[in-house]
Amino acid sequence: MISQKCKGARDLLPKDMQAFRFIENAFSQSCLKWGYKEVQTPTLEYLHLFTSAGTLTPNMLSKVYSFLDWDGWSGERVVLRPDGTIPVARLYIENLPQNEIARLFYVTNVFAFEETGTENREKWQCGVELLGSNKPASDTELILLSMEILEQLGIDNVEVQLSHAGVLNALIKELKLNSDEEVRLLDRILDGNWQALTEAGPKNSEINRLVSLFLDPKGKASGFLENLKAMPQLPSNLKVALTNFTEIAGMLDALQCSYRIDITSTRGFEYYTGLCFQLLYRGSMIGSGGRYDNLVPLIGGPETPACGFALYMEPLSNLLQTQIGKKAGSEIMVKCNTATVDAIRTSYELARKLRRKGFVTILDFDGRQTGKLKQVIVQDKPASFLVIDPSTNVKKEASSITEAIKMVGGAT
Amino acid sequence: MSTADNFDSIRLALPKGRLLSSTACLLSQAQLEFEDYTPGTRAYRLKSNRLPNLSAKIFQEKDIPVQVAVGNYDLGICSQDWIEELLAKYPSSNVLKVADLAYGKGNLYLAASRYGNISSLRTLAAAQNMLRIVTEYPNLAELAALALRLKRFSIFPVWGAAEAYPPENADLALTWAKDESELKSQSLIPLKTLIPSTAFLIANRDSWQAKNVSRIMNYLSRALEMPDKPWLKIGTQSRKSSNDYHPSTNKDKVWLALPDGHQQPPAAELLSRAGLHILGYSEDNLSRRPVFEEDWLMAKVIRPQDMPLQVANGNFDLAITGKDWLLDHVSRFPASPVAELSDLGFGQVRIVAVVPEQFPAADMDEFKRAHDFRAVPIRVASEYINMADKYLRDKRVGQYKLIPTWGASEAFLPEDADLLIENTQTGRTLAKHNLKILDTIMKSTACLIGNKYSLGIPSKKKRIDSLMATFRRAVPDN
Numbered sequence: 066m067i068s069q070k071c072k073g074a075r076d077l078l079p080k081d082m083q084a085f086r087f088i089e090n091a092f093s094q095s096c097l098k099w100g101y102k103e104v105q106t107p108t109l110e111y112l113h114l115f116t117s118a119g120t121l122t123p124n125m126l127s128k129v130y131s132f133l134d135w136d137g138w139s140g141e142r143v144v145l146r147p148d149g150t151i152p153v154a155r156l157y158i159e160n161l162p163q164n165e166i167a168r169l170f171y172v173t174n175v176f177a178f179e180e181t182g183t184e185n186r187e188k189w190q191c192g193v194e195l196l197g198s199n200k201p202a203s204d205t206e207l208i209l210l211s212m213e214i215l216e217q218l219g220i221d222n223v224e225v226q227l228s229h230a231g232v233l234n235a236l237i238k239e240l241k242l243n244s245d246e247e248v249r250l251l252d253r254i255l256d257g258n259w260q261a262l263t264e265a266g267p268k269n270s271e272i273n274r275l276v277s278l279f280l281d282p283k284g285k286a287s288g289f290l291e292n293l294k295a296m297p298q299l300p301s302n303l304k305v306a307l308t309n310f311t312e313i314a315g316m317l318d319a320l321q322c323s324y325r326i327d328i329t330s331t332r333g334f335e336y337y338t339g340l341c342f343q344l345l346y347r348g349s350m351i352g353s354g355g356r357y358d359n360l361v362p363l364i365g366g367p368e369t370p371a372c373g374f375a376l377y378m379e380p381l382s383n384l385l386q387t388q389i390g391k392k393a394g395s396e397i398m399v400k401c402n403t404a405t406v407d408a409i410r411t412s413y414e415l416a417r418k419l420r421r422k423g424f425v426t427i428l429d430f431d432g433r434q435t436g437k438l439k440q441v442i443v444q445d446k447p448a449s450f451l452v453i454d455p456s457t458n459v460k461k462e463a464s465s466i467t468e469a470i471k472m473v474g475g476a477t
Numbered sequence: 478m479s480t481a482d483n484f485d486s487i488r489l490a491l492p493k494g495r496l497l498s499s500t501a502c503l504l505s506q507a508q509l510e511f512e513d514y515t516p517g518t519r520a521y522r523l524k525s526n527r528l529p530n531l532s533a534k535i536f537q538e539k540d541i542p543v544q545v546a547v548g549n550y551d552l553g554i555c556s557q558d559w560i561e562e563l564l565a566k567y568p569s570s571n572v573l574k575v576a577d578l579a580y581g582k583g584n585l586y587l588a589a590s591r592y593g594n595i596s597s598l599r600t601l602a603a604a605q606n607m608l609r610i611v612t613e614y615p616n617l618a619e620l621a622a623l624a625l626r627l628k629r630f631s632i633f634p635v636w637g638a639a640e641a642y643p644p645e646n647a648d649l650a651l652t653w654a655k656d657e658s659e660l661k662s663q664s665l666i667p668l669k670t671l672i673p674s675t676a677f678l679i680a681n682r683d684s685w686q687a688k689n690v691s692r693i694m695n696y697l698s699r700a701l702e703m704p705d706k707p708w709l710k711i712g713t714q715s716r717k718s719s720n721d722y723h724p725s726t727n728k729d730k731v732w733l734a735l736p737d738g739h740q741q742p743p744a745a746e747l748l749s750r751a752g753l754h755i756l757g758y759s760e761d762n763l764s765r766r767p768v769f770e771e772d773w774l775m776a777k778v779i780r781p782q783d784m785p786l787q788v789a790n791g792n793f794d795l796a797i798t799g800k801d802w803l804l805d806h807v808s809r810f811p812a813s814p815v816a817e818l819s820d821l822g823f824g825q826v827r828i829v830a831v832v833p834e835q836f837p838a839a840d841m842d843e844f845k846r847a848h849d850f851r852a853v854p855i856r857v858a859s860e861y862i863n864m865a866d867k868y869l870r871d872k873r874v875g876q877y878k879l880i881p882t883w884g885a886s887e888a889f890l891p892e893d894a895d896l897l898i899e900n901t902q903t904g905r906t907l908a909k910h911n912l913k914i915l916d917t918i919m920k921s922t923a924c925l926i927g928n929k930y931s932l933g934i935p936s937k938k939k940r941i942d943s944l945m946a947t948f949r950r951a952v953p954d955n
Binding site: 113127 | 568619628630632633809813
């Protein structure tokens with residue numbers, strides 16, 4: 066059969082949705098306990114929300130699904146949400162009191178074109194945004210929350226990778242480029258080309274040495290950052306960013322949360338201004354986040370420090386599927402082989418009562434094979450119930466609904 | 478040495494218009510000339526005299542990269558700007574740029590009006606308001622706007638006359654010109670040269686990988702390596718209309734868009750019958766901005782295809798266009814504030830669904846049924862892309878692909894499309910090309926269209942009403 070599914074699209078089957086809901090539940094339960102409130106933004110947004118320098122890189126913009134709406138004669142385009150954070154920042158500006166800290170979370174899909182069509186063009190993520198606080202404790206809060214959610218999901222030994230967009234921006238500033246060149250260099254770096262940063266400065270210059278000292282070694286504790294901070298003649302911008310980075314790393318040290326420092330691990334988002342973190346499990350990225358203090362003013366709101374993260378549904382659900390499949394719930398099949406009104410009524414009543422007791426109950430009037438399910442066969446004339454447990458091959462007869470429920474294991 | 482029979486059959490897409498004379502000259506120097514490939518030709522399908530396996534078809538330049546990319550043609554010749562326009566939206570298109578043919582030199586410029594308040598790219602980046610970009614190259618325009626990090630922009634795709642829009646109706650024009658001085662003669666100043674463009678020989682990637690086109694390449698290369706290249710000396714006379722800007726601050730003025738091209742003579746005749754005197758709107762003296770004697774009535778000359786969108790955006794209060802283009806517009810934007818105000822009688826055409834004569838169907842239902850057995854989508858070529866889309870949806874045609882064309886659509890059947898949605902006056906041209914009509918979608922005449930919001934302004938409404946009355950009296954049989 067020819068598949069009629071759109072290229073790059075994906076059907077979520079029952080086993081996928083089981084994993085999806087499991088992750089969603091663990092995520093929202095943890096968020097709620099930490100005082101975060103759930104929000105949802107529309108699938109359609111205006112393109113201009115995402116075009117300013119400092120939002121999405123041109124490379125990401127070139128993969129956005131944009132089109133004219135049915136009333137789009139002005140030529141202004143709308144997009145399928147290409148990012149989770151920017152719409153939430155817009156929601157915050159338009160709807161929430163801006164003198165208070167907002168703790169928000171959401172489960173959403175984001176859309177980006179992917180050329181081969183072998184990867185998903187629609188991806189789901191569990192996002193968290195903390196708006197209104199510039200404290201290092203907030204950055205730390207997000208890392209701890211993300212770790213707790215992953216723990217709830219049974220995913221241990223997650224590797225936390227830290228970097229700092231403020232440090233990166235300060236290094237770029239030291240190259241003394243004009244603002245156009247700066248943006249272009251940043252775009253290249255965020256698309257993964259870190260080589261560009263080492264090549265931007267003159268060879269063997271002071272600045273190039275500084276850049277390589279920041280890029281090459283990977284730190285394992287806040288001491289590494291202290292070392293960098295203690296270097297002679299450090300530009301003041303860089304010092305400010307490093308102080309912030311050190312403070313957060315120090316907190317994580319105190320909380321015995323281990324991490325790896327790799328300045329080159331920031332990817333994709335122009336809006337990050339401070340600490341960035343990636344969550345890796347066995348080498349694959351399962352989540353990322355960071356601080357984005359300029360985003361809210363960029364899209365028309367007041368100065369608002371903010372940070373957030375997202376966990377990626379797809380790799381997480383691949384990790385969890387095998388273990389979720391094993392714990393299938395207790396299901397019972399109620400079979401009714403005679404089509405008399407009494408038997409049908411009795412079957413529905415039995416099923417209703419079983420469901421009330423917490424059993425997943427499937428009704429069958431078709432005489433299908435039941436496989437390994439426990440079953441209750443409703444018999445007519447005289448009304449009675451045959452309870453079969455295929456695992457033990459025990460058959461018992463009950464004379465009432467109450468007795469039948471007791472036999473399958475439901476207390477009365 | 479193999480004989481001609483051993484060579485694969487090769488299909489070549491050749492341009493109409495600006496590049497035709499130079500291309501014909503190059504082909505004849507390469508001894509690959511086609512008899513009917515001359516300016517003003519009415520033929521579409523050409524056979525090579527020299528190589529029996531070589532055939533060619535004439536297209537609007539803009540259609541050529543698409544036709545080559547989808548594999549309908551193995552080779553094509555067109556200007557680089559149209560190749561880039563395709564690649565801007567579809568970077569993985571199956572097009573290979575084989576050779577720069579060096580003629581038809583020009584540039585794609587991002588330009589602003591000399592009379593506006595944009596003078597450099599720096600001003601653009603600082604702009605907080607919506608920047609309107611008018612262009613025949615919407616894909617390149619979007620790419621350029623994103624690359625320039627314009628915060629808020631909208632793109633008006635137009636069929637032509639982009640230079641006429643700034644400064645009042647657009648902030649920027651992305652347009653082709655031979656050089657800066659040609660651009661400046663249109664009252665535009667270049668902000669950025671996006672792409673230098675010349676004619677290119679392009680190939681379909683699969684054809685290039687699998688077929689042997691070397692014979693044609695050898696002929697062409699021999700010509701391209703000649704010391705004397707007469708095709709480079711053929712001047713392309715660009716007959717552009719003047720475009721002088723008259724600043725106006727009066728808000729009560731009524732803006733009227735007048736058609737260029739085929740519709741210009743009957744529209745001018747109508748104005749004169751209505752007793753409206755206008756300067757600069759005759760075939761021998763055509764300005765983009767003709768001047769009415771009535772000082773409250775302002776005019777601009779643009780393509781009729783572009784008028785409904787421009788009226789919807791409030792750039793014009795009124796326009797003289799065809800009902801066909803109005804229907805195409807409202808098919809795309811059902812809630813558009815554009816309405817037909819008055820039938821003007823001239824320019825009668827029918828919009829029809831057309832198939833090849835020999836296709837075994839007498840109406841659309843039979844056509845659909847005949848196609849239901851084939852698992853491939855129906856290829857539908859049309860200039861009226863939105864009208865065609867709505868028509869096919871309403872007719873519940875299951876799988877179809879729309880192929881936008883820019884004129885000369887009848888050439889697409891039967892090789893490059895299965896169905897054509899096209900206008901016809903008498904049906905004679907269609908019959909001549911062995912095509913038959915399955916259905917009439919609408920009857921169209923020229924009409925006066927207007928913006929509903931303009932009619933809501935009392936001072937404007939009075940003037941528009943009186944103008945409508947004048948037009949009605951001038952329409953014969955009315």
